[in-house]
Amino acid sequence: MLEFICLIPLFTGIIAMFLPVSIGRVILVVTALLHLQLTVMAWIGKVKPGLPYYFSTSPDGLLVLLVTSFIFLVISIYAVSYLSETEMTSEPIYIGCTLFFLASMSMVALADHLIVLWIAIEATTLMSAPLIFLHRSKSALEATWKYVMICSVGIALALLGCFFVVLSMEIGHVTEAITYSALSKVATQLNPTWLKAGFIFLVIGYGTKMGLAPMHTWLPDAHSEAPSPTSALLSGALLNCAFLGVYRSHQLLFKAGLGDFSSNILIGFGLLSMLVAAVFIFNQSGYKRMLAYSSIENMGIIAFGVGIGGLATYGAMLHLIHHSLIKSSLFLSSGNILLGYGSKLIANTGNMARLFPKTCTAFFAGFAGISGFPPFGIFVSELLIILGAFQKGRTISISIFILALVLIFAGASRLVMKMCFGKYKQGVLVDENMARVLPSYALLLASLILCVWLPDSLYQTILSAIATIGGSTNG
Amino acid sequence: MMPSSEALLALILLSVLLSLTSHRLLTLIHIMAFQGIMVSLVPLFHEKHHTLAIGSILLLQVMILIKGFLIPGFMLAAVKKIKMRREVVPLISYHASLFIGLIFIVVSAFIADRIQGTLPGKQTVLIIITAITTLASGLFLLMSRHKAFTQVIGYLIMENGIYLFGTALAKQTHTQYIVEFGVLLDLLVGIMVMGIILTNINDTFDDVDTAYLGELKD
Structure with missing residues (x-):
C-alpha cells in the first residue's frame, strides 16, 4: 500500500505526542528510516496504491518524495542532538508535528487528484505552523501569523484555480476523473480560456507556498524564526512540494497545447523572484534571513528553468535536488551558529573559522555550493539552465538571470566572509559537536556524489519527469 | 433563475458593502x-440545482450551521474574551473603502460581462458579479485593516466569494460536492489555526493589533 508512506508518520506522530521525549526522539529517527525504506520500495515499484483514484506514483512526485525522505532522515538525526541542547517547553508537540509535517508532504508527492493535492498542500501549512510558533516569542508569533494568513489566502486562491480547471472540463464535455494523470490524456479537449485562468490562480496559490516573488513575504520571517531543523525542512522539502503543485499544473497546460503561455508566466515569476532576492540579500542583517532569501532565489531558478524548457528543465530538476541538499545543510549549520553565538544577527557573529572550525567548513562549503561552485551539483544545474536558455534563444532573460546570480553572490559572500573570518571578541555559548556537524557534511557529500555520479534509475526518473513537458537532455 | 435568487444576491x-464601512466588531x-446564511442558500435557488439530491440538502x-x-x-x-470592540x-x-467597494462592483460587472459568453448554459451575470465583488472586497478588507480580528473576517468574506464562484460555475453532477467540501475544509481549519494564534497574540501583546507585529522586516 502506497498510502502507508503518509500513514506511518501520521500514526507515529500521534504516538510520539503522548510519550516522554526520550522515546519520542527515537520514534522520530525510526520513522524517518521506515519512511525512507518505503520510499525506496515505491521507487522500485514494489508498492501499489490502495486508492488509485486519489494516489499514484508519478516520476516527478517520486523525485520529490525521495529528496524529502532522505533530507528528513538526516535532519531527524540532527534534531535529536539539537533538541537535547535547547530547552523546548513542548517537545512532544514539536516531534509530533514534525512527523505530521512529513506525512502531509508525502501526501503532496503522491497525490494525483487535483483536490487531494490541494488538501495536502493546505495540510502542510497547518502542520508546520505549530513548528514555527514553538518558541512563543513575539517575533515567532508574528512570523506564524504572517505564514498562516498569507498562505491561507494563497491556498484559497488555488482552490478557485481548481474550480476553474473543473469548469474547463465541463465546457469541454470531459467526463474523466479529476486527476492529473487522467486529465493530461484528454487535455486538448479542455476549454483553453478557463484552463489558462485556472493555471494563473494555481500558480499564484501554490507559488505563494513556494516562495515566488511577490508572494514571498512570509518566507524570510518563517524560515528565520523557526527552530533550525524546521527551517531546513521548510526550505529543503516544503518548497519542493509546493513546486510540485505548480509543475503538475504546468504539465497539464503543456499537454493542452498552452505550454508557451504557462512557460512565460513561470519565467516571469522566476526572474522576479531572483531579482527580489538579489535586492534584499545585499544588506541583510540576519544570517537565517539571508539563507531564506537564497531559497527564494533558488525557487526562482527552478521556475525559470522549467519555464525555459528543453535542456533547462533537466537543469531545473537537478537544481531541485541539489538545492534541497545544500540548503538544508546550510540551515543545519546555522542552527549550530545560533546555539554558539545566541544571536540571529550577522553583526553578533564572527571568527567562525577559529571558534567553530567544523561548522565553518560546512557553512563555507555549503555557501560555495549554493553559489554554484564545483564540485557541488548546483554548478552543473545552473550551467545546464543557462545552456538550455541559450539554445532557446532567450538572450534577454538569460542576461537578467546571470545578473541576478552575480548580484546575489556579491551580496552574500560579503556577509559570509564576515561570519567566517570577521572579528569576534566575546565567548561562545555552546560548542559544536560531531552529532550536529556530521548531518551537514552528509548532505553536502550527497550533493557532491550526485554531481559526479548520477545513479541510472535517478537519471531515468528525471528524464521521464521532464519528458511530459518536452524536456530532454538533447535540448 | 428566479427573482428570489436575485434578491438573495443583492x-x-x-452585506459586503456594509462590512466595508462598519467599524464595530460586533456589527461585523x-x-x-x-x-x-445567504451565501449557503444561493445553491437552493440556482437553476441547475432544481433537482436537489438528499446529499446536497x-x-x-x-x-448554514457552520x-x-x-x-x-x-x-x-x-x-468577549479579548475585550475589544472596535477597529482603530x-x-x-x-x-x-465604500467607494472602493463600489468600484469593485463596476469592475466585476465588466469582467462578468466579458466571461459570460464562455460559460456553459444560461447564466445570470449577477451571481458572477456578486462572486467577484465578494472575493475582491474580502481581500481588500484583509489588507487594509489593522486588527488581526478584522483580517480573519476579511478572509471569511473572501472564502464566501470563492464559494459563490464555485456554485455559479460548477455542475453538481461532476464535482461531487468538491466545492462545498473544499470551502468547508478551508474555513474550518483556517479559522481553527487563526483562532489559536489570535488568542496567543492577545495574550502576548494584550491586543490584537497587527501594528505590533512589525518587528520582522527588511
Whole structure:
C-alpha cells in the first residue's frame, strides 16, 4: 500500500505526542528510516496504491518524495542532538508535528487528484505552523501569523484555480476523473480560456507556498524564526512540494497545447523572484534571513528553468535536488551558529573559522555550493539552465538571470566572509559537536556524489519527469 | 433563475458593502453570520440545482450551521474574551473603502460581462458579479485593516466569494460536492489555526493589533 508512506508518520506522530521525549526522539529517527525504506520500495515499484483514484506514483512526485525522505532522515538525526541542547517547553508537540509535517508532504508527492493535492498542500501549512510558533516569542508569533494568513489566502486562491480547471472540463464535455494523470490524456479537449485562468490562480496559490516573488513575504520571517531543523525542512522539502503543485499544473497546460503561455508566466515569476532576492540579500542583517532569501532565489531558478524548457528543465530538476541538499545543510549549520553565538544577527557573529572550525567548513562549503561552485551539483544545474536558455534563444532573460546570480553572490559572500573570518571578541555559548556537524557534511557529500555520479534509475526518473513537458537532455 | 435568487444576491452585495464601512466588531460579526446564511442558500435557488439530491440538502444545512452559527458564535466568544470592540483608524478610511467597494462592483460587472459568453448554459451575470465583488472586497478588507480580528473576517468574506464562484460555475453532477467540501475544509481549519494564534497574540501583546507585529522586516 502506497498510502502507508503518509500513514506511518501520521500514526507515529500521534504516538510520539503522548510519550516522554526520550522515546519520542527515537520514534522520530525510526520513522524517518521506515519512511525512507518505503520510499525506496515505491521507487522500485514494489508498492501499489490502495486508492488509485486519489494516489499514484508519478516520476516527478517520486523525485520529490525521495529528496524529502532522505533530507528528513538526516535532519531527524540532527534534531535529536539539537533538541537535547535547547530547552523546548513542548517537545512532544514539536516531534509530533514534525512527523505530521512529513506525512502531509508525502501526501503532496503522491497525490494525483487535483483536490487531494490541494488538501495536502493546505495540510502542510497547518502542520508546520505549530513548528514555527514553538518558541512563543513575539517575533515567532508574528512570523506564524504572517505564514498562516498569507498562505491561507494563497491556498484559497488555488482552490478557485481548481474550480476553474473543473469548469474547463465541463465546457469541454470531459467526463474523466479529476486527476492529473487522467486529465493530461484528454487535455486538448479542455476549454483553453478557463484552463489558462485556472493555471494563473494555481500558480499564484501554490507559488505563494513556494516562495515566488511577490508572494514571498512570509518566507524570510518563517524560515528565520523557526527552530533550525524546521527551517531546513521548510526550505529543503516544503518548497519542493509546493513546486510540485505548480509543475503538475504546468504539465497539464503543456499537454493542452498552452505550454508557451504557462512557460512565460513561470519565467516571469522566476526572474522576479531572483531579482527580489538579489535586492534584499545585499544588506541583510540576519544570517537565517539571508539563507531564506537564497531559497527564494533558488525557487526562482527552478521556475525559470522549467519555464525555459528543453535542456533547462533537466537543469531545473537537478537544481531541485541539489538545492534541497545544500540548503538544508546550510540551515543545519546555522542552527549550530545560533546555539554558539545566541544571536540571529550577522553583526553578533564572527571568527567562525577559529571558534567553530567544523561548522565553518560546512557553512563555507555549503555557501560555495549554493553559489554554484564545483564540485557541488548546483554548478552543473545552473550551467545546464543557462545552456538550455541559450539554445532557446532567450538572450534577454538569460542576461537578467546571470545578473541576478552575480548580484546575489556579491551580496552574500560579503556577509559570509564576515561570519567566517570577521572579528569576534566575546565567548561562545555552546560548542559544536560531531552529532550536529556530521548531518551537514552528509548532505553536502550527497550533493557532491550526485554531481559526479548520477545513479541510472535517478537519471531515468528525471528524464521521464521532464519528458511530459518536452524536456530532454538533447535540448 | 428566479427573482428570489436575485434578491438573495443583492442582499449579499449589500452585506459586503456594509462590512466595508462598519467599524464595530460586533456589527461585523453579525454581518458575517447573515452573509454566511445567504451565501449557503444561493445553491437552493440556482437553476441547475432544481433537482436537489438528499446529499446536497444535508450539505446545505451543514453549510448554514457552520457559516451562519458556528463560526460567528466562535468569533463572538473570542471578542468577549479579548475585550475589544472596535477597529482603530484603518489604513484606508471607511468612506474610501465604500467607494472602493463600489468600484469593485463596476469592475466585476465588466469582467462578468466579458466571461459570460464562455460559460456553459444560461447564466445570470449577477451571481458572477456578486462572486467577484465578494472575493475582491474580502481581500481588500484583509489588507487594509489593522486588527488581526478584522483580517480573519476579511478572509471569511473572501472564502464566501470563492464559494459563490464555485456554485455559479460548477455542475453538481461532476464535482461531487468538491466545492462545498473544499470551502468547508478551508474555513474550518483556517479559522481553527487563526483562532489559536489570535488568542496567543492577545495574550502576548494584550491586543490584537497587527501594528505590533512589525518587528520582522527588511
